[in-house]
Amino acid sequence: MLVLAGIVILHVTTVILLLVATIDNAWWVTDTAYTDLWGRWDLINLDWHYSDLKKYTEVQSDFLQSVQATSVLACFFTILALFVFVAQLFTLPKGQRFIFTGILQLIACLCIMTAASIYTAQLHTTDKKGGYGHSYILAWISFVLTLFLTITYIVPRKRNE
């Protein structure tokens, strides 16, 4: 029972972290600007201004769109895996593995890994000022968590409870 609660709490935490990583705008942080996958906030004369990400080249904006897509897909698959896990708790016969949940979680893990990797490799490679923000770090942490959850769902079998 405790193990079950722990797994569910971990899954919910992963969902929350993924959502924060996708939505919150702190992938790349400089002194005066916060950027993320969707737009950038610039501090101009003590006022924050929101603008579109126009300062990327065309190639970079294509990569940015794929990062957007894969991180959104990762969120979606993780949430779907949570619901499928709860459903399989009641419907799966004894001794079976949570294969479907594990597969969904694996896809989510691959998606967020793809997103973070593309962001690292293609964007802000030549910027000298600034560093990665907390959303970026959360993306990598949620990659680790989703990987751990995938193993949790695929390896052990269902108990009779």
Add this chain to the structure above:
Amino acid sequence: MQSNGGWKGGGMGRAGPGMRGVVGYKPGDSGVSVVVLSLLAFCSPSSTLFFFWFFPSPPSSHAPSGVGTLPRQSPVRFAASVHFLGGSSNRSQKTMLRVLALASVVLLGIAPQASQAITVYTSWERHALVGSDVRLSCTFFSWRFISDDVSFTWRYRADGSRDTVSIAHYAGGEAYTDNKGVFKDRVEFVGNPKRRDGSILIKNLDFSDNGTFTCDAKNPPDIVGRPSSVRLLVFENLPIQAGVITGAIIGVVLGLLVLIVVIYYLMRFLVARRVFSLNVSKHGKKKKEGSQQRQGPAPPADPSKMKAAASEKKKQESRKDKK
């Protein structure tokens, strides 16, 4: 109205007394009058009022001329019921028709007069490549029929300029295009005004053609309306709009997921059915044996397989306990 022609079918003898009462009143009569009324209301509301008052009330049902054969009903009772039902249905139908006509007059007569403005429709924004042609469409909606004096006017205002110039005009069946200005020999009227289409074609675009094109349509006597504008943007190479790649990736992945799930369940369903159909076609009534052969241990090899199954179960139990 003849009583014979007013009712279909030969079930008159067996029909109830009430049906006899409406013999002679065709259901189509009221419909025709309502249709005519609504058409008139649509065209000219004021004339409908005259029509409504002068139009004679619908033919009332006559008393049944031939009684014919009516089984099991005393003549007195039948006559009384017929008279009562015939009278009430006649009156209710008359009032219903009058209410319907009045409602149609009100709805169709008053409403269009209030909103008789002509509405012009164009696109919001058009993107085009340098050197290509672009067709700017313009249509309109009007409560009136398309008159011969329908007119379209296209005006152009360049980006950053405050001047508006006319570049195309269609009136009196003739199209006139720009022959002095920036669009000389580049504008062509390609619309069909009889079908409410007043589109123009602009050829060989240049960056200086960026701007707002306004279309104004008039359909006399329907002239009150707001012109509509379309913004033209000329690009060197068309950029992929924001979010197209994102949407494409998400859509493809979700579509694949749905497809895989559907195929998985379909295969399970088909496999189950194939097992069933195979046994029915080949072995007939031996269907139980067939399914057992695929699933569990066959009866002759029972002891060894049971031992193996038991040891497997023990292993599973130990693993569960460890967890």
